[in-house]
Amino acid sequence: MKCPICNSKKLKVTDFYKRSDSSRYDFSSCKKCRIMRSDKWRLKNPERARAKGMKWRKENHDRYIQSINAWYHSSDKQHARAANIVRRAVLANKLEKKPCRICKNPKSEAHHHKGYEKKNWLVVQWLCRKHHLSAHVKMRLKNKEKQWAN
Numbered sequence: 001m002k003c004p005i006c007n008s009k010k011l012k013v014t015d016f017y018k019r020s021d022s023s024r025y026d027f028s029s030c031k032k033c034r035i036m037r038s039d040k041w042r043l044k045n046p047e048r049a050r051a052k053g054m055k056w057r058k059e060n061h062d063r064y065i066q067s068i069n070a071w072y073h074s075s076d077k078q079h080a081r082a083a084n085i086v087r088r089a090v091l092a093n094k095l096e097k098k099p100c101r102i103c104k105n106p107k108s109e110a111h112h113h114k115g116y117e118k119k120n121w122l123v124v125q126w127l128c129r130k131h132h133l134s135a136h137v138k139m140r141l142k143n144k145e146k147q148w149a150n
Contacts, residue, residue, distance in 0.1 A: 003030035039141050046134065078116040085121045086110040100128035111135055 042049040089095035110124035
């Protein structure tokens with residue numbers, strides 16, 4: 001199999017998504033290209049993407065909660081550990097919670113822009129939810145483009 005978008009040769013059918021209307025696979029693009037395309041769309045259409053996400057979360061509340069729990073308890077323990085360390089540092093007044101550095105929204109979250117290694121646990125940027133999510137999408141896009149360039 002070969003992806004018509006990235007021209008990478010795929011040996012497995014599972015590198016493509018299944019069609020939702022049947023048990024067949026959709027060979028118009030591989031999973032990596034599909035994810036890249038949707039990430040770019042989200043960056044270009046943040047309001048529509050947010051509305052679409054809110055609608056899905058409302059309609060699939062149980063699946064949404066399940067996915068959050070699965071992510072939190074996944075094999076990526078460094079992420080959860082870093083988040084807990086920041087939360088505890090803020091509660092103990094060892095780290096000051098600041099407003100979003102982009103829009104100055106007082107409801108901000110810690111963004112570990114240098115990674116989740118132990119040395120970077122308290123090195124954070126304070127961003128509101130909107131800017132935090134867009135920062136992750138941009139980082140994910142940049143990392144994928146680096147991977148695919150190799």
